[in-house]
Amino acid sequence: MRTTPHPRTSRPHLRSVSITGVGSYVPQRILTNAELERMVETTDEWITSRTGIRERRIAASDEATSDLATAAARRALTAAGITAADLDLIIVATITPDMMFPSTACLVQQKIGAVRAAAFDLEAACSGFVYALDVGAHFVQSHTYNTVLVIGAEKMSSVVDWQDRNTCVLFGDGAGAAVLQNRPKAHGLLTTCLGSDGGKAKLLELPAGGSAVPATVESVAGRLHYLRMDGKETFKSAVTAMVSAANEALGRCGLTVDQVRCIIPHQANLRILTAVAERLGATDEQLFVNVDRYGNTSAASVAIALDEAVTQGRVVRGDLVLLVVFGAGLTWGAAVIEW
Ligand SMILES: CC(C)(COP(=O)(O)OP(=O)(O)OC[C@H]1O[C@@H](n2cnc3c(N)ncnc32)[C@H](O)[C@@H]1OP(=O)(O)O)[C@@H](O)C(=O)NCCC(=O)NCCS
Numbered sequence: 239m240r241t242t243p244h245p246r247t248s249r250p251h252l253r254s255v256s257i258t259g260v261g262s263y264v265p266q267r268i269l270t271n272a273e274l275e276r277m278v279e280t281t282d283e284w285i286t287s288r289t290g291i292r293e294r295r296i297a298a299s300d301e302a303t304s305d306l307a308t309a310a311a312r313r314a315l316t317a318a319g320i321t322a323a324d325l326d327l328i329i330v331a332t333i334t335p336d337m338m339f340p341s342t343a344c345l346v347q348q349k350i351g352a353v354r355a356a357a358f359d360l361e362a363a364c365s366g367f368v369y370a371l372d373v374g375a376h377f378v379q380s381h382t383y384n385t386v387l388v389i390g391a392e393k394m395s396s397v398v399d400w401q402d403r404n405t406c407v408l409f410g411d412g413a414g415a416a417v418l419q420n421r422p423k424a425h426g427l428l429t430t431c432l433g434s435d436g437g438k439a440k441l442l443e444l445p446a447g448g449s450a451v452p453a454t455v456e457s458v459a460g461r462l463h464y465l466r467m468d469g470k471e472t473f474k475s476a477v478t479a480m481v482s483a484a485n486e487a488l489g490r491c492g493l494t495v496d497q498v499r500c501i502i503p504h505q506a507n508l509r510i511l512t513a514v515a516e517r518l519g520a521t522d523e524q525l526f527v528n529v530d531r532y533g534n535t536s537a538a539s540v541a542i543a544l545d546e547a548v549t550q551g552r553v554v555r556g557d558l559v560l561l562v563v564f565g566a567g568l569t570w571g572a573a574v575i576e577w
Pocket of ligand 1: 468
């Protein structure tokens with residue numbers, strides 16, 4: 239039962255929300271392009287030149303998405319200087335939940351011992367972290383909650399078809415987390431803008447296992463429980479949507495791209511990242527890239543990258559950061575943060 243008084247009635251004004259701690263976790267096991275050469279008809283040269291990916295992390299068989307999320311969450315709590323008992327809400331963005339239900343967020347809540355926290359999952363595919371950031375921020379802004387933990391976590395290796403060279407070279411496993419709180423006198427999250435286009439749902443999907451196509455012997459034999467993608471069309475849509483979301487977010491804040499210290503795009507493919515940066519007029523110094531080491535970790539991608547950017551000193555307090563994402567749905571989004 240919640241013990242904090244409901245503050246909405248007594249404090250009606252919106253307040254700012256900052257990211258007060260970040261953390262990430264990737265599994266130990268590294269899968270290199272050389273190993274993929276032995277699994278499917280591909281080459282290191284093809285993967286590197288078409289995607290920029292050199293290796294990705296693969297979770298152990300007994301390591302589920304909630305375990306990756308839990309490890310990232312603990313690091314974010316430490317960075318924020320709080321304990322799990324301080325959390326009011328946990329949101330996990332994922333397309334690879336441990337199971338259909340209960341939510342991965344509830345499993346994380348139990349694992350970290352966040353006894354007071356409400357918990358739910360949010361699904362916006364690779365855009366999930368920015369969607370979750372936006373949703374979580376509203377709870378803090380409105381005074382509904384003081385401390386929200388937002389996590390992007392994926393075990394993509396569990397839904398990748400390891401016989402399909404078109405997709406299996408692209409994805410990896412990992413998790414990233416952020417603690418949202420009001421930091422007095424800080425501006426924090428300046429804006430977020432989100433978008434979606436269900437008309438292009440077929441471009442990137444996992445067809446079976448839901449209510450439309452429940453699991454059957456036939457669905458398993460037809461390999462319908464694996465991710466499928468139209469790579470070329472997805473590529474084009476990604477660049478267009480990310481550029482437009484980034485420009486809209488910057489425009490809303492009255493900012494130009496040169497004022498942003500670090501641009502953290504969803505790490506899908508190096509060619510997508512450079513195309514987006516070029517169209518935005520951003521420099522190599524501004525663009526954060528780690529797709530070479532992790533591949534596409536879906537909802538975890540920008541969360542891991544944000545943590546690395548902070549750890550590496552690419553982002554320090556006061557800097558402007560732009561997150562920009564794209565994923566199945568289709569979904570997309572951007573967030574401008576005064577760190
Ligand atoms: C998938 C992707 C890397 C393919 O790159 P591309 O330059 O578009 O390549 P094409 O689709 O033109 O494919 C060229 C050829 O390479 C082949 N190919 C695909 N995967 C391959 C692999 N791993 N190794 C070798 N050849 C491969 C294709 O079969 C095709 O062969 P064909 O011409 O004989 O049919 C690229 O389209 C992409 O990154 N798309 C976006 C994917 C993405 O980010 N999705 C997630 C969004 S959140």
